[in-house]
Amino acid sequence: MNYLILNGNPSGGKGNIDRYIESLADKMRSAGHNTEVIVLRNLKIRPCIGCFNCWVKTPGTCSIRDNAAEVSRKYIAADHVIIASPLIMGFLSSLMKNTMDRNLPLVHPHLEEIDGEVHHKKRYDKYPIISFLLEKEACTDEDDIAIASDIFRREAINVRASLGFIHFTETPVQEVLHAIDVH
Amino acid sequence: MQLTFINGSPRGKKSNTARLMGHFLRGFMETPGNTSEIDYLTKHRQDINLLTETFAMAENVIIGFPLYVDAMPGSVKEFLEALAPLAGKKDNPALGFMIQCGFPETSHNRYVARYCEKFTQRMGCLSLGSILKGGCEGLDVQPDFLTDKYYAFFYMLGVEFGKTGKFDPAMLEKLARPEHLNAGNMTQIIPFINQALWDVQMENNGVLDKSFDKPLNP
Incomplete structure (x- = not known):
């Protein structure tokens, strides 16, 4: 199993999530899991501009030349991707959201029915499991968690992944490690 | 009444968001004395403070965007994060959203609409609610009988909003059809x-x- 952790914390040194990710990755490696961590703030990832070139001009390849393609390549090669981000104003950091938007080339423009709804067809044969590791804000309440979690469930369907777990940095690392093992 | 429309589409002036909201704003301006302005996120990404100031000065704000991976585009999230320092300010505008998606069913937009409602609360803004519409990809290649219907709805929603300061719930419901496809x-x-x-x-x-x-x- 290949694991990829995307660290979407925009500001290093702020909060606990960087340290949490390091500790989790260490323990995963000790447990024999092949684990790579990408710190997104160190890369250049511009926002998707909605040009659809990745669908209709150069199928599967984004036209924007920056580091996003490298992330997409590692994402699609992984068995399980952990999307790690602080909640900022109740949702994933814009750094993380921009990165996820840039994965558009990984799916196909054609639509198909999945459980009574229209979604995009797969481009690749295999997609990773995606899980979410989040750091709460001081103001995070049950509503925020429910709203964000519902969106994550939808995102998993849309990027043709299965959803692994949704955990917070207040969960002991050991427990997240266990969740990784069962998925 | 004053209204600022912030177009959050990465396609800016050429977006489906701009097309639809153009009709809303035309309707809004039918009420004498109303004033409106349009601003584009694509113009201000490098200097987002100009846009947060525009937000702070407005009486009513509608933020429009296309659905990207079940939520707001990352660039719109950058703007929402930039608004954080204004949270709870007394003079914040009333805030609404317009969310459109390429999927033929409107149901896809409901999840991020809940986020937008919570965001509005977080900012301490009076909530105008959200205008939601599916089936909006390729408006320029869709048959006229479909797009004319959408545009007429947006115009009428704008007229109503221009008079009352509210989105008409019955119209929102009609515009959202089909909510699901059979x-x-x-x-x-x-x-x-x-x-x-x-x-x-x-x-x-x-x-x-x-x-x-x-x-x-x-």
């Missing part, structure tokens, strides 16, 4: 979109045979 619709609409919207573009670009390429395979 099995019959699905078997008709899916092949039509796949062919008329996507294959045609690939064919014009000479890449239809590469449609399912997997360039990132190891």
